[in-house]
Amino acid sequence: MLNETYVRVLDVNLSTGRVRALRREDLFAYLGGAGLATALLREYARPDLDALAPEQPIVLAIGPLSTIYPAVTKAVAMFRSPLNGELGESHAGGRLALAMRYAGYDALVIHGRAARPTYLYVDSEQVLLKRADAVWGLDAEEAGRVLRDLEPGRGHRSIMRIGPAGERLVRYALVNCETYRHFGRLGLGAVFGSKLLKGIYISGDCDFRIPDVRGYNRVYTEIYERIVKTDAMQKYHDLGTPSNVMPLHELGALPTRNLQAVRFEGAPEICGEAFAEHDLMRKVACAGCPIGCIHIALLRRQFGTEHEYSWTGISYDHELVYSLGSLLGIASREGILRLIDKVAQKGLDAIATGVTLAWATEAAERGLIDPGEMGVRPAFGDAAGYEAAIEAIVAGQSELAQQLALGATVAAQRYGGEDFALALGGNPVAGYHTGYANVLGQLVGARHSHVDNGGYSLDQKPRELSDEEIVDGLIAEEQERNALNSLAICMFARKVYDRTTVLAALGAIGIHWSEDEWVALGQRIYREKAALKESFGFRYRELTAPARFFEAPTPRGRLDPACLERMLALFNERLDAIKAS
Secondary structure, eight states, rough: OOOOOEEEEEEETTTTEEEEEEEEEGGGGGHHHHHHHHHHHHHOOTTOOOOTTTTOEEEEEEETTTSSTTOOOOOEEEETTTSSSSSSEEEEEEETTHHHHHHTEEEEEESSSSSSEEEEEEOSSSSSEEEOOOTTTHHHHHHHHHHHHHHHSSEEEEEEEOHHHHHOOOOOOEEEEEETTTEOOSSSHHHHHHHTEEEEEEEEEOOOOSSSSHHHHHHHHHHHHHHHHHSSSHHHHHHGGGGGHHHHHHTTEEEEOTBBBBSSHHHHHHHHHHHHHHHHEEEEEEESSSOEEEEEEEOOOOOOOOEEEEEEEEEEOOHHHHHHHHHOOOOHHHHHHHHHHHHHHTTHHHHHHHHHHHHHHHHTTSSSSSHHHGOOOOTTHHHHHHHHHHHHHHHOOOOHHHTTTTOHHHHHHHHGGGGGEETTTTTTOOSOOOOOOHHHHHHHHHTTHHHOOOOHHHTSSSSOOHHHHHHHHHHHHHHHHHHHHHTTTOOGGTTTTTTHHHHHHHHHHOOOOHHHHHHHHHHHHHHHHHHHHHHTTEEEEEEEEOOOHHOOOOOOOOHHHHHHHHHHHHHHHHHHHHHOO
């Protein structure tokens, strides 16, 4: 039944091989997703140890609405980030939430370190640790193909895996999930690699009963019709998030050539409209979602003189087009697709890769580094050069490559150029330069991400907001998103899942919450994430932004460091009050 008053947690110790299936009534009040993962990370994490220590856990969690309502498709990962040393949180779609639901688990906690390359096998009846020698060293696509062949499986299945970047502990390595979806941010792939965990195979065919079928059908139908019969989700299905490229370019808010410019002359060639007209092959959706927001482009490669071609389907979105396009001065759609394919096969976060390469390019121009150490001299606009640089970084074939594998922030601390390393809170930034709310939101957000609180949207309000409106707006939105993420709802559908809808959806499966309880959950998670971050050594009062964010103009002019400092002081006042409440 779905109205149980406990959550089901699978605890796996890779060092000892011990597996425990736990029923945790004490964690039911977190619902699931981000709330449950926060509670479990707080319980298992070791703040006194390095992020890649064997004792550090990986937590994966889904929510009570996962797979049984439209667009509730995400699984949440929590871990200590090897990129910035503090709270790591990443979300992925695909089939993982579906597989976990049918395997019978609300959360997985994985800790310890295997004695040899291993993959974790989980289904409805058993949990096994299996040898991964045959797939260790393979790229992410090939590893997934081999695991699919090794495990024909049954029921609903998901295959997570890392590529060479995770195996070699590149600090911004990701975890691939069903080819086109990823746990992308903050280095989960390096945590997998440190544990000699090549991947996780999850399959299930459990059955579960909905207590109020009539009520459930009514709520489901209302949500489904809002998604498919209104324009609420049309943007995501039509052009997808690359539809942001031209508006941001025209606003003067599209980071270009390491944010040395905010408009990109190549924007018309790499915008959502251009990709759709020339390259779009198909659209796919995560399991249980009717939107179809995953846009797949066709990339052809000639391998023979007589019109011999291979082809690959490449998933693209705004953040990838920004980080491997405008930020690197790449005005070729084919060049961007080749770079997306390269980072996907190596198992790298595209945003962190783009930001690191952009910093390295400018640092080389200024004479701070000698890229010849890597055998390649990257230059803005040179897609082939960047492909070679990615190979060098993952291979770690020089001291410079090894430093770049630690991320732009660490490399800048080593070689200089911290003023133009585009990271906030130690996390490379997303593809917006809209104003104060965007910078502040990424500085103080739990993941230092635009998906924490949408500051870029606040910046685009018709009128300029006061300091108080910005700070209070960021906090309020992040608290609301924390609650939504405890249900593991896709954030594209956040306007469909308003509070009334969420409470009705919960009630229809036997979880009867009031609006006050919902608000309190978001506030509680916000407090607990802040406490976790501080336990890992994060200091809100020591936050600063690199000078480049003040040099590049925004749509409302250049930012004033003193103004941002004032907002940070106000934020800390608010945070102190929240922690005391």
